[in-house]
Amino acid sequence: MTEPILKISDLSVYYNEKKALKNVSLDFYPNEITALIGPSGSGKSTLLRAINRMSDLNPEVTLTGSIEYNGHNIYSPRTDTVELRKEIGMVFQQPNPFPMTIYENVVYGLRLKGVKDKQVLDEAVESSLRGASIWEEVKDRLHDSALGLSGGQQQRVCIARVLATSAKVILLDEPTSALDPISAGKIEDTLYGLQDKYTMIVVTRSMQQASRISKRTGFFLAGDLVEYGYTKEMFLNPQKKETEDYITGKFG
Numbered sequence: 001m002t003e004p005i006l007k008i009s010d011l012s013v014y015y016n017e018k019k020a021l022k023n024v025s026l027d028f029y030p031n032e033i034t035a036l037i038g039p040s041g042s043g044k045s046t047l048l049r050a051i052n053r054m055s056d057l058n059p060e061v062t063l064t065g066s067i068e069y070n071g072h073n074i075y076s077p078r079t080d081t082v083e084l085r086k087e088i089g090m091v092f093q094q095p096n097p098f099p100m101t102i103y104e105n106v107v108y109g110l111r112l113k114g115v116k117d118k119q120v121l122d123e124a125v126e127s128s129l130r131g132a133s134i135w136e137e138v139k140d141r142l143h144d145s146a147l148g149l150s151g152g153q154q155q156r157v158c159i160a161r162v163l164a165t166s167a168k169v170i171l172l173d174e175p176t177s178a179l180d181p182i183s184a185g186k187i188e189d190t191l192y193g194l195q196d197k198y199t200m201i202v203v204t205r206s207m208q209q210a211s212r213i214s215k216r217t218g219f220f221l222a223g224d225l226v227e228y229g230y231t232k233e234m235f236l237n238p239q240k241k242e243t244e245d246y247i248t249g250k251f252g
Contacts, residue, residue, distance in 0.1 A: 021047060038226075128160040
């Protein structure tokens with residue numbers, strides 16, 4: 001059995017007094033796409049933010065329990081959060097390219113690391129944009145502003161930006177919900193093509209998307225992880241009534 005790359009154990013997250021995640025435990029495995037589904041406010045995005053320590057920035061947030069990445073507790077005082085976020089990258093719901101060229105967007109993380117060699121940067125740009133399935137569309141426009149791209153293209157540039165830092169895990173918070181169906185389909189194809197090299201955790205409101213691209217799915221409701229398992233099994237034969245009701249559209 002493959003060892004999990006991320007191990008969440010008894011994790012609770014509080015915003016002041018409100019408990020946003022309630023004693024959640026689940027494992028994520030390398031080179032798989034895991035979907036997190038559930039209604040708004042069920043704790044899915046809170047879990048993503050906890051995994052790359054974005055909640056550190058919010059003084060109202062406290063956590064109990066542990067998150068282990070490759071066997072190390074990421075909340076240990078010895079964890080370097082800058083290094084952690086290079087390995088665990090994040091793509092948000094709204095495409096958020098920086099107001100700079102496509103090229104500079106992709107190499108942003110490498111420049112932060114102090115990489116100056118033009119050949120290294122050029123190669124990273126091409127391989128990352130190819131990985132994000134957008135090289136052919138932008139290869140003649142690398143020095144144009146990324147803000148001039150369509151929403152779907154911007155989102156793929158944001159994925160390329162994560163790939164360029166040699167991330168191992170990619171967290172995606174509803175990465176297609178702001179996009180038209182064709183752009184969303186391209187992002188799905190991109191993610192599906194990347195799973196041999198990366199571990200991806202995708203928060204999605206689309207049952208169809210979860211069933212198309214993920215190997216495992218976690219269903220969250222009001223801060224609880226109600227059910228977690230192989231996507232096909234969960235969609236065909238959910239173990240809990242709440243899961244069945246959500247998947248069949250009775251609420252949500």
